[in-house]
Amino acid sequence: MWVFTKEGVFSAVWDKYCRGDEVMIRAHSKEDLCRLAKRIIGYCDEELIFEVEDADYRYRIKMPKTVWSEYLADCALQIDYPSVKKSIIPDNDPLRKDAYYQVWESLFRWRSKKELQDRNSGNTTKEPGKFIPLRWHR
Secondary structure (H helix, E strand, O other): OOEEEOOOOEEEEOOOOOOOOOEEEEEHHHHHHHHHHHHHHOOOOHOHHHHHHHOOOOOOEEEEEEHHHHHHHHHOOOOOOOOOHHHHHHOOOOOHHHHHHHHHHHHHHHHHHHHHHHHHHOOOOOOOOOOOOOHHHO
């Protein structure tokens, strides 16, 4: 699972280092994991973050799946902005802004190519999207 939040960008996986009730949260930035820890437990204990130098995600931290899911639920409940890009990118971090915009542009190009492919093959949806009904809640 890839997640972009106000704390950072994370890849959440279950791997051989996790118990059944744990998840490994991976990041390219140690600071992102520190912000995540501060949001969840109020402080950053850097000894909980381990580094794997030759890995695709250099920094990692394990946590219970329930803690991760509560964090994600809280992020969803805190949504109060009309633009993700303007909300989660700090003004003083131009490198992060560039990286996030490149991700957005890549996904936009993919969608554009997909729509063209679908039009050419006759697979188009003309009906607008619908809202999930309120009774969907448990």
